[in-house]
Amino acid sequence: MESVRYEAPRELSAAIELLDSVEGARVLAGGTDLLIQLRAALIQPSLLVDLKWIPELTAVSLDEEGLSLGAAVSCAELREHKQIERLFPGLYESAELIGSEQIQGRASVGGNLCNASPAADTVPALLATGARCVVAGPGGTRTLPCERFATGPGETILGRGELLVSIQIPKPAPGTADCYLRLIPRTEMDIAVVGAAVSVTLDASGSCTDARVAQGAVGPTASLVPDAAAALVGGVPDVGRLEAAARAAAGASRPIDDKRGTVRYRRKVTGVLTRRAAEIAIERARQRTR
């Protein structure tokens, strides 16, 4: 904690300049991961760049294109946008599951991505919605699918001077709904043993025309499972399709043994949660096609 400085730039360009020019600079959004790492001396930054005064990082907008969520918007603020709950119930419930009310008052979805924990709750939910990351840096701005943002536990594609500005989620097609479920050994305040997110689009006949299936806490990063999505698409999602999606999800999982669960247990639960999340997403989508 020696000689760490603090800056709260008002402009994105100023934040990029600081991150690029100061060796050992780190961004500060909600701080719920960063400040604990700082106290435990796991990191020794020379400068903390507070992003919460930068308009692009704190804006939330919803229009015909979809949702734009500033990377530093807290989960508590996200939950106050009832339109987000209506359009993306899975993303909403993933943000609502993180820590306590106090933690949600600070923790951001952008921070959840950047911290790159394999067990991050909002990341599978983002993947299921087809979200994209807007990254800005000294070389300009680039966007990429959220599934390419984390490259391993605690590792992201961010280069020197780069930061996550916002998350863009395309407006869902009619008849689309999502769901996120996680397993923890209690009802609140724990880290996912397994997380599963599913988004489905149904047509007027109830046939599934599009799906995205994602999983968390069962691999080095959250990931999409294209085979599980493919199992759901092409007809009315019946028991056979749900079971095929569950098998594909369990088969694609690459969990580790640790105190939260064994490989075998996590594999099994991945299938169970994927199926349950799919069932809930399908029921939500059905209500939207009525």
Next chain:
Amino acid sequence: MDPKTHVHTHINGEPVEFLSEAYRSLLEILRDELMLTGTKEGCTTGDCGACSVTLDGRLVCSCLVLAVEAEGRRVGTVEGIARGETLHPVQQKLLEHAALQCGVCTPGIVVAATSLLERNPDPTEREVRYWLAGNLCRCTGYDKIIRAVLDAASELRGASPNVLE
């Protein structure tokens, strides 16, 4: 020697200035520099809720806020809840229900519960339990706390006392 930042903030509605190194938490400054010792230190990792305050009206753990982040923001602590000698209904009901023993968690619970009732004047028991899930109490077993908060909510709404089955 770490550089100090001159911070201008509002605490419980009053303008306050202080100097802080970048790494110090809002909790440390509240307790050790500003002598606002109502806010308690528990875990310092955001798990226990004893240090709960509001920041621009939002419930947070002050151990997970840097003091310098308070610049230009509004901080609310337990010292700002009572009106002079008159306790807030949440405080009064915690007393009446004997909903505290050692008392270390109580300021955090008062701040969290008043924050809930400002947003949701008529919470269900389930909503109170989930909202207070981040406030650990090792003495009471929570039940009396939940009853006290529901009772305070009734009183604030001017309704008849809320009786739990």
